[in-house]
Structures are given as C-alpha cells and as structure tokens.
Amino acid sequence: MTRLTFTLLLILATPAMAATPAPTGKHDANAPINVSADKFLADSNSKTGTWTGNVVVIQGDMRMRANSVRLNVVGKDNKPDKIFATGNVVVDSPNSGTVTGDNGLYDVVAHTVTMTGKVVLTKEKNVMRGSQLTVNLDTGLATLGGGTKATGATPGTPGGGRVQGIFTPPPSSGATPPQGAN
Numbered sequence: 001m002t003r004l005t006f007t008l009l010l011i012l013a014t015p016a017m018a019a020t021p022a023p024t025g026k027h028d029a030n031a032p033i034n035v036s037a038d039k040f041l042a043d044s045n046s047k048t049g050t051w052t053g054n055v056v057v058i059q060g061d062m063r064m065r066a067n068s069v070r071l072n073v074v075g076k077d078n079k080p081d082k083i084f085a086t087g088n089v090v091v092d093s094p095n096s097g098t099v100t101g102d103n104g105l106y107d108v109v110a111h112t113v114t115m116t117g118k119v120v121l122t123k124e125k126n127v128m129r130g131s132q133l134t135v136n137l138d139t140g141l142a143t144l145g146g147g148t149k150a151t152g153a154t155p156g157t158p159g160g161g162r163v164q165g166i167f168t169p170p171p172s173s174g175a176t177p178p179q180g181a182n
Contacts, residue, residue: 027093027137028060029111033080035069047073057083057106062113062137064104065090080108089115095140097123099133111137119144125168 038053050070057064067087074081085104091113092098102117114134121128121144131147146162 027062027095027111029108029137031060033071033083033108034058035071037069047078049073055085057085061094063092064106066104082107082109091115096135096142097121097126099135101133113137127166129164 035049035051035055035057037051037055039051041050041052042048043050048070050068052068055064055066055069057066057069064083064085066085066089068085070084072081072084073079083106085106087102088100089102089104090098090100091104099113099115099119099121101115101119103115105114105116106112107114112134114132116132119130119133121133121142128144130144132145133142135142144163
C-alpha cells in the first residue's frame with residue numbers, strides 16, 4: 001500500500017507556536033509533527049486523526065513508531081493536544097535512549113511522554129524495566145514505576161511490581177585490553 005505522509009501544518013499556522021530553536025539537549029516541542037502510515041482516517045466530529053500500519057511520528061529529534069496512532073486536536077485552531085500510540089510502541093531520542101512499551105501517550109501541551117505495559121528503557125548498555133515510564137521533555141525528569149505486584153509473582157521478576165535496572169560501568173582507563181586487541 002502506498003505510504004501516506006501528512007505534515008501537521010496546524011502547528012506552523014499559529015504565531016504562538018512559531019518554531020524556536022530548543023536549548024541544546026532538550027526536545028524541541030515547537031517543531032512540526034510529521035506522521036506517516038499505511039492508512040489514515042479523519043473524524044472531524046471528534047477532532048481526531050487515526051493512522052494505522054507501520055506508523056512513524058517524528059518531532060525534532062524524537063521518533064515514535066507504533067501499530068496505530070490517534071491524534072486529538074483542540075480549539076478552533078485545531079492544535080494537536082495528545083497523541084495516543086498502541087501496539088509495539090517504540091520511542092527513540094538521542095537524549096533519552098530508546099523506550100519500548102505496549103502503549104504510549106505524548107501529551108503535546110504538557111510536553112510529557114508516558115509509556116505503559118512492559119516498558120523497557122535502553123541507553124547504550126544500560127537497561128531499565130518497569131510498567132510505566134513518564135518523561136518530562138522540558139526538564140528531562142523521568143519516573144519509572146513497577147506497577148501492581150501480580151498475585152503469585154516471584155519478587156524481582158517482570159510484572160512482580162518492582163523496577164529493575166542493569167547498568168554497565170565504562171571500562172577503567174587502566175584496564176588490560178582483551179587478548180588479540182591492538
């Protein structure tokens with residue numbers, strides 16, 4: 001099927017949303033939001049657009065992929081409000097790393113991303129797991145929760161109501177190189 005690409009010009013059409021460069025290391029929430037997918041359905045009554053099939057959402061340096069994405073708009077200016085992603089959601093950002101989950105919500109107004117389900121956050125060799133991750137794109141503050149402990153779950157296992165992390169320290173400068181390394 002032909003890929004449809006829609007650039008949401010709604011953001012660019014209002015003076016209040018004029019693009020300004022983001023400070024280094026922060027997400028540019030004023031950048032245009034580009035959405036591409038295999039299929040698009042607009043509902044003017046509920047002010048939503050739904051993209052399905054290989055959906056890719058890009059804003060600035062942040063990229064979201066999912067099976068399905070619904071975008072809500074508000075007000076007479078039809079400004080994007082919230083983007084709901086479902087099914088195999090992946091969000092990539094050079095600042096935060098890569099996070100996967102069952103569902104995602106990008107609150108455009110609040111500048112937050114919330115991932116739920118089996119959440120895995122990976123940056124380089126470091127990995128965090130939980131059931132809900134909320135990231136404030138302005139401050140960079142992230143909160144990862146373990147969720148409700150499942151009945152009969154083994155402590156320390158995914159779904160056991162706990163957050164898990166694996167961190168790989170960098171090699172020390174005085175370390176002996178592996179054999180065969182030059």
